[in-house]
Amino acid sequence: MKGKATSFDIAHYAGVSQSTVSRALRNSHLVNEETRKRVFDIAKKLNYKVDKNASNLRTQQSSTLALLLFEDPTSDESQINPFFLAMLGSITRACAKEGYDLLVSFQSASADWQADYEDSHRADGIILLGYGDYIDYQPKFNTLLEQNTKFVCWGATVDNRPDLTVCCDNYGGGKLAAEHFIAHSRTDCAFIGDASDHSPEFFSRFQGFKDELLANNVKINERKMANAISTEESGYHATRSLIANNIKFNALFAASDLIAIGAIRALKEANINVPKDVAVVGFDNIAIASYVNPPLTTIEQNTTIAGQMLVENLLKLIRGEEVQSTLLPPILIPRKSS
Amino acid sequence: MKGKATSFDIAHYAGVSQSTVSRALRNSHLVNEETRKRVFDIAKKLNYKVDKNASNLRTQQSSTLALLLFEDPTSDESQINPFFLAMLGSITRACAKEGYDLLVSFQSASADWQADYEDSHRADGIILLGYGDYIDYQPKFNTLLEQNTKFVCWGATVDNRPDLTVCCDNYGGGKLAAEHFIAHSRTDCAFIGDASDHSPEFFSRFQGFKDELLANNVKINERKMANAISTEESGYHATRSLIANNIKFNALFAASDLIAIGAIRALKEANINVPKDVAVVGFDNIAIASYVNPPLTTIEQNTTIAGQMLVENLLKLIRGEEVQSTLLPPILIPRKSS
DNA sequence: TGACATTATGACACCGGTGTCAGGAATTTA
């Protein structure tokens, strides 16, 4: 046999028509049991596999989802944010469970990604995953919506479409961090992250943090805040600049674990003891968090559930079912850094 | 416009035949420049995207590679080995650079994965990534070879086909670890990993380690060896059992970083100081390694290059070009654990 | 026994591109 076997080959050997083969292989009840068995046996012998391109072309669907990972273009090329990698893992699993394949692709936020995968019928829907400059995405979301492309995204909100977003309750997570500090009488708080509304996730975390402090009559001093994107380097530099400016605090809330880890490095360098002098709380609970020294107290986002929800919601959208807005509860994981 | 635009729609608006549209969009030199422009403009306006299913079906290739990740089924479901995640990242990037899409899928070693992706024309080739029981795979490799499926694999060797494997020089890496201990006069060595030939990568690491020690007249005591698979838990338990058996050593070579991290935890628990009492060296240089306490000395496998090589070699195989056997040089990254 | 339902199958159009071949128009050559 040259080349791969087709349904015509099977039809030939089974002495039936190609139509019947196709039906038999898809377990249509229209096919005689005996015929079905014969076809299956021959298919197995010839190592036949349905040509997905032909099948997808005809049925106009692909049983495939696309995952677009937006990386902050400023972050180090070689290291991908471990939080996203964890998400990727759980999304892959969730897809497999649902019988879907997963196409993975990295995108820079600026690129002209649009609906490429879905328009070209390569994927039935798209999962968008990224941290950061989501605000720039709204026009692209609109394009996707206009074209009736099915998509869900992590973290970012889409105007008037809360059902397209799965995210952690960042505001609530921020409050958890504040509660934790209050409970341990650490009220001289610093924040590192991006408190502008440029990065909505960080913004919400900060808002929750600030509001909960206020509810306990604690005000956060603007001078005790520094901007950082979600990398260890950025957290390190932001913290160093606070220290260099001689700014004092006894609690530090970092908008992500990577930032927190960088912050701890900067604190250590300045001979500031964690947690004795400064208690540090991060956000995400990436795998590294439990191994750093001291182990990092953090607000966990459950990536397993998050990945499942993204996939489930997307499939519902594809099937035309209604989707509820999904907010995942954050959990405080207390460790030795606070 | 209902539904997605097709090349016929463009043909209609451009007043040319569908054939010409197809040619124009693929920049065939057979098309008049003016016609080409017109077609492009209309395509853009209609937000036209080539239907990959139709295109792939006709051309019998997919511009897609499949990545099959074999996880050790005994490892914790929720956590994927960070080394593989790093590989996944670099493979994704390498694919993008070459203009290929990447299908990602998790498989358990036992499943009937065979050549599914390639047989069904979803992918032009397959990358196999896994640790562990590779020895069981040879029959499946044979099936793949028989069917002329293009594939490459990480780590595992395929009988008589060294060109299909990309891996780190595990033997050389083991020697590096031994050299390091010798240089620091730590000659009472323990090894944790799998020194049977069940896990060829671990086996090679151990062989290199042992041989280099022998070259320096140091013999490793069989009692100072313990089996472990590549998880933190497994490393922890293996080390605990050594300690429980009152086995003494002043240097420990772990077959992977996760094992090493587990080992350090066990040592700490037993009040054994790292590196003062026991120097620890791991293997992989995963991201966590530099953050643990103390930072872990390890043998780095460069995942960026590894991913690139896997993709490059696979593409060469697909194009029918000759591929050289690829052995990547390991590098010792000295940190505070030794 | 004739009308009708049920079951199993084949023929065929179709999905949306790609590649081949034939041929008309314009240009060059003899």
Add this chain to the structure above:
DNA sequence: TAAATTCCTGACACCGGTGTCATAATGTCA
């Protein structure tokens, strides 16, 4: 001016399945 060449385009088969429709064979009921 006829012949050859180049350039550009359209018609059409084809990739390998899926879904619809027609139909033959068999079973059911009045």
